[in-house]
Amino acid sequence: MGTGALARPGRAKPGRIQQSEMTDRPELAQNAAGRMVPTMVNGKPQIPYLGVGQYQPRGRKAAPPVRSSRDYPENGDKRVANLETALRKCGLRDGMVISNHHHLRDGDRVALMALEAASKIGVKDLMWFPSASFPSQKGAIELMQSGVIHHIEGSMNGPLGDYCTQGKMRGMGVLRSHGGRWQAIQDGDVHIDIAVIAAPTADPFGNADGSHGKSACGSLGFALADSMYADHVIVVTDNLVPFPCIPWQIQGNNVDYVVEVDSIGDPAKIVSGTTQITRSPDRLRIAEFVARFLRETGIMRNGFSFQAGAGGIALAFVDYLRRMMKEDGVKARFVRGGSTKYLVEMLQEGLTDYILDGQTFDLDGVKSIASDPRHVATSPFTSYNYHGKGNFASMVDAVVLGATEVDVNFNGNVVTHSDGRLLHGIGGWQNCLASGCTILAVPSFRDRIPVIVDQVTTLTGPGELIDVVVTERGIAINPRRQDLLDAVKGSSLPIRPIQDIKTEVERICGGKPARPKLGDRPVAVVKWVDGTVLDTVSQVA
Amino acid sequence: MSSVNTAMSEHSAEAGHWGKDIRSDLHVALEPRDGGGLEITLESRVGPYYGDAILSQTRQVLGSLGVKHARVSIHDEGALPFVISARLETAAKRAGLGDEKKALPDQVALPDPSTRDRLRRSRLYLPGSEPKYFINAGLHGPDAIILDLEDSVHPAEKDAARILVRNTLRAVDFGACERMVRINQLPLGLQDLAEVIPETPDVVLIPKVERPEQVGEVDRMISEMKARHGIQRPIWIMPILESAFGVENAFAIAAVSPNVCALTIGLEDYTADLGVAKTTEGRESLYARTRLVNAAKAAGVQAIDSVFSDVADMGGLRRWGENSRSLGFEGMGCIHPGQIRVIHEAFAPSQVEIDKAQKIVAAFEDAQQRGLGVVSLGSKMIDPPVVERARKLVARAKAMGKA
Numbered sequence: 026m027g028t029g030a031l032a033r034p035g036r037a038k039p040g041r042i043q044q045s046e047m048t049d050r051p052e053l054a055q056n057a058a059g060r061m062v063p064t065m066v067n068g069k070p071q072i073p074y075l076g077v078g079q080y081q082p083r084g085r086k087a088a089p090p091v092r093s094s095r096d097y098p099e100n101g102d103k104r105v106a107n108l109e110t111a112l113r114k115c116g117l118r119d120g121m122v123i124s125n126h127h128h129l130r131d132g133d134r135v136a137l138m139a140l141e142a143a144s145k146i147g148v149k150d151l152m153w154f155p156s157a158s159f160p161s162q163k164g165a166i167e168l169m170q171s172g173v174i175h176h177i178e179g180s181m182n183g184p185l186g187d188y189c190t191q192g193k194m195r196g197m198g199v200l201r202s203h204g205g206r207w208q209a210i211q212d213g214d215v216h217i218d219i220a221v222i223a224a225p226t227a228d229p230f231g232n233a234d235g236s237h238g239k240s241a242c243g244s245l246g247f248a249l250a251d252s253m254y255a256d257h258v259i260v261v262t263d264n265l266v267p268f269p270c271i272p273w274q275i276q277g278n279n280v281d282y283v284v285e286v287d288s289i290g291d292p293a294k295i296v297s298g299t300t301q302i303t304r305s306p307d308r309l310r311i312a313e314f315v316a317r318f319l320r321e322t323g324i325m326r327n328g329f330s331f332q333a334g335a336g337g338i339a340l341a342f343v344d345y346l347r348r349m350m351k352e353d354g355v356k357a358r359f360v361r362g363g364s365t366k367y368l369v370e371m372l373q374e375g376l377t378d379y380i381l382d383g384q385t386f387d388l389d390g391v392k393s394i395a396s397d398p399r400h401v402a403t404s405p406f407t408s409y410n411y412h413g414k415g416n417f418a419s420m421v422d423a424v425v426l427g428a429t430e431v432d433v434n435f436n437g438n439v440v441t442h443s444d445g446r447l448l449h450g451i452g453g454w455q456n457c458l459a460s461g462c463t464i465l466a467v468p469s470f471r472d473r474i475p476v477i478v479d480q481v482t483t484l485t486g487p488g489e490l491i492d493v494v495v496t497e498r499g500i501a502i503n504p505r506r507q508d509l510l511d512a513v514k515g516s517s518l519p520i521r522p523i524q525d526i527k528t529e530v531e532r533i534c535g536g537k538p539a540r541p542k543l544g545d546r547p548v549a550v551v552k553w554v555d556g557t558v559l560d561t562v563s564q565v566a
Numbered sequence: 567m568s569s570v571n572t573a574m575s576e577h578s579a580e581a582g583h584w585g586k587d588i589r590s591d592l593h594v595a596l597e598p599r600d601g602g603g604l605e606i607t608l609e610s611r612v613g614p615y616y617g618d619a620i621l622s623q624t625r626q627v628l629g630s631l632g633v634k635h636a637r638v639s640i641h642d643e644g645a646l647p648f649v650i651s652a653r654l655e656t657a658a659k660r661a662g663l664g665d666e667k668k669a670l671p672d673q674v675a676l677p678d679p680s681t682r683d684r685l686r687r688s689r690l691y692l693p694g695s696e697p698k699y700f701i702n703a704g705l706h707g708p709d710a711i712i713l714d715l716e717d718s719v720h721p722a723e724k725d726a727a728r729i730l731v732r733n734t735l736r737a738v739d740f741g742a743c744e745r746m747v748r749i750n751q752l753p754l755g756l757q758d759l760a761e762v763i764p765e766t767p768d769v770v771l772i773p774k775v776e777r778p779e780q781v782g783e784v785d786r787m788i789s790e791m792k793a794r795h796g797i798q799r800p801i802w803i804m805p806i807l808e809s810a811f812g813v814e815n816a817f818a819i820a821a822v823s824p825n826v827c828a829l830t831i832g833l834e835d836y837t838a839d840l841g842v843a844k845t846t847e848g849r850e851s852l853y854a855r856t857r858l859v860n861a862a863k864a865a866g867v868q869a870i871d872s873v874f875s876d877v878a879d880m881g882g883l884r885r886w887g888e889n890s891r892s893l894g895f896e897g898m899g900c901i902h903p904g905q906i907r908v909i910h911e912a913f914a915p916s917q918v919e920i921d922k923a924q925k926i927v928a929a930f931e932d933a934q935q936r937g938l939g940v941v942s943l944g945s946k947m948i949d950p951p952v953v954e955r956a957r958k959l960v961a962r963a964k965a966m967g968k969a
Binding site for chain 2: 306307309310443444471472473474497498533534535536538539541
């Protein structure tokens, strides 16, 4: 059975949630990773994870209804007075799916604006489908309590994460990677009724972009699928320019209405002024190990590529690598962002030909993407979508990621803390595992809590895709990667078996940590990149 | 306290730290009572994982100290077991309990005994009351770590730091680092010795030394305690000269005992004593430092420089270190792990020096083999002291992994 077929029951009544199908104790099945996962989630049948590359999708992609220029103004002016009017014109009804992107991060105002407008209209039981949620959107909790929102499918952390793991949400949370979200939309697993897209710049036709304007955020790639597959698309901007909005990443041809507002977000929280490299000597040590690992294995060579996030260790890694590249006269073909000042400087110094940017983290990144044609905005379709004819992630030579836990079989957890509370979204983490060399750069313990464990609390990434774990106490290479083990023979890097590091850390911490008591009621599922169910997040006892 | 009776009585006491910004420490409030056993309340950052372990450790530690009846309130910020024991013991002792008993944590294997002339390029200062810095200090590869009981510890926390440092020497693996302790000025420093010597630090630093008798007193106490505890390993002494008077007595201080391994200098106090400003060039202390080098060499011990206190100025640190080496120093202190690498580079001989020294050593060995009394390299005759210096340099370079 394909995901295309899976989507069909939902398509008769788009986005409707069959309340009767929601039970506290859904049927569970064991998947190929040995995890027990629900066979129904929010009224839709699920396929348990089958193994990396084992699931073969069939069927055709989903598509929005055919539209006609007949129904849109010839002068291209799609403006309406406000969001409420736009939502009414889109035919907002009970049970619909409303989506938002998270490029404005914790500074976003548009998502709550849209949900509150829906509340004013008086609809109930919406499914909110953000590409990620942030602590400043905790107002969504009240809307869940009042019945406007039925449940959220998208990353949840902070107050929303707690609400979900305490079992207070009516439906089940569904956590997807950035690529997995595109896959779900494209395959019809999730059908968006109305996409509300915050746009730092837009024209009255609906062309929109993120690189200019007072609320500039860089790329708008996370909103692209929403704009292409939703039944209705509303663009909300605080910087309306006359047609044409140049450049445009969102095509007005997909847009129904344009709404002008005073402010789409708080610029101070959209991008950070400066992204900070860690100053912790222990974390700097980890970062330097990672850079040296790439140099000594020969992965750092002319024409190579890498990706690193915007966390403290990742930034420090980029700084070390950049120095080593200069010393060795090595140039990258491309680097993948999350872009920051450090990647931008590498571009300007000629250490890379291109930045392929998924999201833009700081002011230097935003300035660069707006002015340098070698700094290119990408989308989860090009970068991450597993149900496409390939994607960039598997072409990246090395990726440096974090994790909350990693186990002796190299399985990784990035979504929950070891006490079972939701902590992070998956982001691009799962998608990045496809790279040539996937490196988790983590401290071996945090506040006495070991990061290297016997078994991860929540499986987010299968160990067969995780090649190297770098800690301040040593570097563990996955035994499946004999080539990497051979490449570091004779190196002065502290290469150690992962079990060895775990034993040392358990001695330091005074024994293995107790396993927290988790409830057996599923409150969320973790999807794999192909839409199958990888693991279950249970209610915290 | 007016009477012996109240002075000896038990009372409530606290130890340790907690709060949002505190890491790897815990706070204990202990209230002795006449009966009812131990009543323990615990709030912990790591409660779901180690809450039970902390409770059972608390019972075990207080039990071993003979504390039977008390209310104990613990706020834990992810403290490791050796810190938990130290804070509990401190609270108990402050409450007038526990007598002479100790609650010692599990012991890690000791590193190889230290030698008098081992490599001492860098010693990383760790404040004795900040447990979060201890566990990973050795990873950064200084030649030594130094657990400080003196200036970095508030006078009201000396008892707590002493117990914490004792437990640290016992329970923390510092890898190949030499384990040093800076005690307080005498006579307080003698109490420090009583607590830490049984855990065999490799080197004891004595601050503000002015007269050889001060070193002698420490030396005697260490020897007595070593005999009493059956300690075979050497425990070396490094006096710190921090005054004009101390510098004047440098040779006598260095030569007072064969257990002195090095002389070092504290420039903050020394420049204050002179009434001059401390500069990053160090002109004002040139006399003191060269005098110290000369005295140390005359006594056959190492000369070790002070610290460079601007942790952001790596260029200044490198210049200081290179200058310091050229004056005859063999190492210096560091106050941040980021300084270690720069210091090691600054104190390493250059490749040109190493190459030249290796040629001289080779010429010497060649002459020995051929039974020649005179060593020559090309057309130049090499004097014995030059050979000796070259041999030392090559040995040093080998120890640094450079030759």
